[in-house]
Amino acid sequence: MAGFARSFRELEVYQNALQLSFEVHEFSKKLPMEERFVLADQMRRASRSVCSNITEAWRKRRYKAAFISKLSDAETEAAEMQCWLDLALKYEYLQEEKHGDWDQRYEGVMGQLVSMIRSADKWCTL
Numbered sequence: 001m002a003g004f005a006r007s008f009r010e011l012e013v014y015q016n017a018l019q020l021s022f023e024v025h026e027f028s029k030k031l032p033m034e035e036r037f038v039l040a041d042q043m044r045r046a047s048r049s050v051c052s053n054i055t056e057a058w059r060k061r062r063y064k065a066a067f068i069s070k071l072s073d074a075e076t077e078a079a080e081m082q083c084w085l086d087l088a089l090k091y092e093y094l095q096e097e098k099h100g101d102w103d104q105r106y107e108g109v110m111g112q113l114v115s116m117i118r119s120a121d122k123w124c125t126l
Contacts, residue, residue, distance in 0.1 A: 008058035013112035017054060017078070020105055021047040024081070031093055039093070043084045049077040050109065057116075064124045068117050075113040078106045 008014050024047040028040035057070030085102055088094035116123060 008055045011054065011058070013109055013116065014051060014054045014058075016105065016109050016112070017047075017050040017074070020081075020102065020109070021051055023102070027088075027094070027098075031088075035091075035093065039084065039088065039091075043081065043088070046077050046080045046084060050074050050081070053077060054113075061123055061125045064120050067124055068120050071113050071117050071120075075110050075117075078110045078113070081106050 024043050028043050031040045053070050053074035057067050060066035089099040
């Protein structure tokens with residue numbers, strides 16, 4: 001199995017997504033009150049969903065199509081996060097430097113997910 005990971009927690013992509021989710025959560029707590037139930041909530045949900053879909057994909061490795069589907073869901077949530085980051089930048093809640101950093105890191109996560117999808121046979125247990 002690729003990388004000989006024994007747990008989803010050992011996956012670099014999971015660790016990267018988890019760290020981003022933590023940082024996004026901390027940022028979302030500083031948003032203005034009028035955004036706490038809209039933008040903050042959406043950012044928290046999307047960033048957490050990247051992690052949870054990676055976890056679900058890991059448990060679905062017996063079924064290649066299900067594994068790929070969950071990784072695709074994680075990729076979609078990472079792309080959604082880029083939209084929320086763009087909005088936070090546009091509304092001037094997020095500084096350009098932080099936006100660029102997170103945007104690039106989400107691109108990296110998506111690249112890792114695509115790589116796993118392309119080599120799904122190496123990851124799947126059957």
